[in-house]
Amino acid sequence: MTRSALLAAAALLALPAHAQPRPGGGTTTTTKESVDPKIKHAEAMVQDAESAWVRPPIDEHTASSHGTVVTAHSGTIAYTATAGTLTIRDEEGQPTASVFYTAYTADGAPRAQRPVSFFYNGGPGSSTIWLRMGSFAPVRVQTDSPEYVRPAPYKFGPNPQTLLDKTDLVFIDAIGTGWSRPLGDKTGKDFWGVDQDGDAFARAIQRYVTKNSRWTSPKFLFGESYGTLRSGVVAAMLEQRGMSLNGVVLLSTILNYGVELSGYDQNPITYIPSYAATAWYHNRVPNRPADLATFVASARAFATGPYAAAIAKGNAIDPAEFHAVARQMAAFTGLSVEYIERADLRVDLGHFMAELLRDQRRSVGRLDSRYTLSVSDPNSSGPDNDPAGTAIAGAYIATFHDYVANTLGYKTDMPYRVSAYALPGFEWDWKHRAPGEGEHQIAPNTGVDLAWTMRTNPFLKVIALNGYYDMATPFFGTEYDVSHLTLAPELRRNISFKYYQSGHMIYLNPVELEHLHTDLAAWYDATVENARVGIAPRGGGRTR
Numbered sequence: 001m002t003r004s005a006l007l008a009a010a011a012l013l014a015l016p017a018h019a020q021p022r023p024g025g026g027t028t029t030t031t032k033e034s035v036d037p038k039i040k041h042a043e044a045m046v047q048d049a050e051s052a053w054v055r056p057p058i059d060e061h062t063a064s065s066h067g068t069v070v071t072a073h074s075g076t077i078a079y080t081a082t083a084g085t086l087t088i089r090d091e092e093g094q095p096t097a098s099v100f101y102t103a104y105t106a107d108g109a110p111r112a113q114r115p116v117s118f119f120y121n122g123g124p125g126s127s128t129i130w131l132r133m134g135s136f137a138p139v140r141v142q143t144d145s146p147e148y149v150r151p152a153p154y155k156f157g158p159n160p161q162t163l164l165d166k167t168d169l170v171f172i173d174a175i176g177t178g179w180s181r182p183l184g185d186k187t188g189k190d191f192w193g194v195d196q197d198g199d200a201f202a203r204a205i206q207r208y209v210t211k212n213s214r215w216t217s218p219k220f221l222f223g224e225s226y227g228t229l230r231s232g233v234v235a236a237m238l239e240q241r242g243m244s245l246n247g248v249v250l251l252s253t254i255l256n257y258g259v260e261l262s263g264y265d266q267n268p269i270t271y272i273p274s275y276a277a278t279a280w281y282h283n284r285v286p287n288r289p290a291d292l293a294t295f296v297a298s299a300r301a302f303a304t305g306p307y308a309a310a311i312a313k314g315n316a317i318d319p320a321e322f323h324a325v326a327r328q329m330a331a332f333t334g335l336s337v338e339y340i341e342r343a344d345l346r347v348d349l350g351h352f353m354a355e356l357l358r359d360q361r362r363s364v365g366r367l368d369s370r371y372t373l374s375v376s377d378p379n380s381s382g383p384d385n386d387p388a389g390t391a392i393a394g395a396y397i398a399t400f401h402d403y404v405a406n407t408l409g410y411k412t413d414m415p416y417r418v419s420a421y422a423l424p425g426f427e428w429d430w431k432h433r434a435p436g437e438g439e440h441q442i443a444p445n446t447g448v449d450l451a452w453t454m455r456t457n458p459f460l461k462v463i464a465l466n467g468y469y470d471m472a473t474p475f476f477g478t479e480y481d482v483s484h485l486t487l488a489p490e491l492r493r494n495i496s497f498k499y500y501q502s503g504h505m506i507y508l509n510p511v512e513l514e515h516l517h518t519d520l521a522a523w524y525d526a527t528v529e530n531a532r533v534g535i536a537p538r539g540g541g542r543t544r
Contacts, residue, residue, distance in 0.1 A: 056098040056181035069138035074165035083410035100179035115167035122226025127177035136163035145509040146370035176420035193429025198233030232446025255447040272303035278369040284334030350382035368503020
């Protein structure tokens, strides 16, 4: 029975005694004493349930262990791994949430000069198990991309591509996910929204920095997917609260949800280069060129040129132009001209996933379109599932539980939530108020926040990491979002782009993980050196 059911039972048993008919006439009275055993039993059940109820800790709990990792670039690094909770509080000091994190810090490095990076996944409503177990920690789940991970035993061990050679790493779970929970009278709804979530992460980062004496360390945000949208909010909030960042890493980016509004033509344009890369990978392109990047560049030119001009005309388009654009689109996407024309030149993502390899009875992935899945209905209008997600989930979740308990030594009976999606009442509040804006945005665009932060802190560097086969947050969409940040030329130079032959979770591809490390290592070095030298971009300056 649930706690509420037990309390209800106890209440019913505690009702006043009533006169009841007695066989042969008269009445008999049921006294309070006669039901006392039942009342006592119900109360005992309530007490047992109360005593077994696992609550999030208000006091901050930690468990630490030590390890070494042999890196591919910097030799052996000794480190301390800490799993624990951060208690965040409101302006009055009242505890509002217990936030779970895992931190990896290099032993012997001076804290005042050692960079520290804060990692989180997105969703919204996802824990950070994916970045924690697959990307740049000193240990990771080893994947052979793009293959379905075999059942246990899993390949888990040292990560020679760890970023611990450049920065300390702190992985944080969103409230309502992982072991992060509201405290007191707060509920998930107090944190499930663009601005509410951003505030919680900003407070968690400030708490970690204060608790571990890292205020003078170079500081970075590292978000994936919705986590990149979150980074815009968090960066601005931290700047407003006196914590200036050195850099922001955007992995598989979406900053602007406005492009997804119905009837807005930017979204179909955004997908064309990703469709082209996917068709190229699966060899569905006529006269397939040898070089992917060159083919994608041609797809970009088509998307922003003939294709954008065509769909902008809507139903007023000339039939000859309509057919010509459909033929060009077919050459880039691997779909038939007839299919594209039936779709009115606008092919929905789910339809593309199901259609590209329909003759093979397979659909392609959304998170990573290199992955394929055998379908139950070859005539279906959409895929059964996303093979890029199901391929790794079992390995990541099982390995995490074993690692946290048996290596890090963090013990709790509270269930770890991989996501908050199935929780009662989970509904995201998409309203957002950016710095300097009086009204809430209905569809959030936190590029406004990021641009404000870059204008305020002209030393802030941003790097966008993009997978060619990511169709959840397509790289052309990132290019569009960043190109519309309304930054002066000298600040635009603070943003760089890198591209990889992988999907949404670029680190799943072991070859590209090495390239990721190489690119990020150079970027971290340059960003920290830029702050040390202290020369702002020409024309830059702080505003308050």
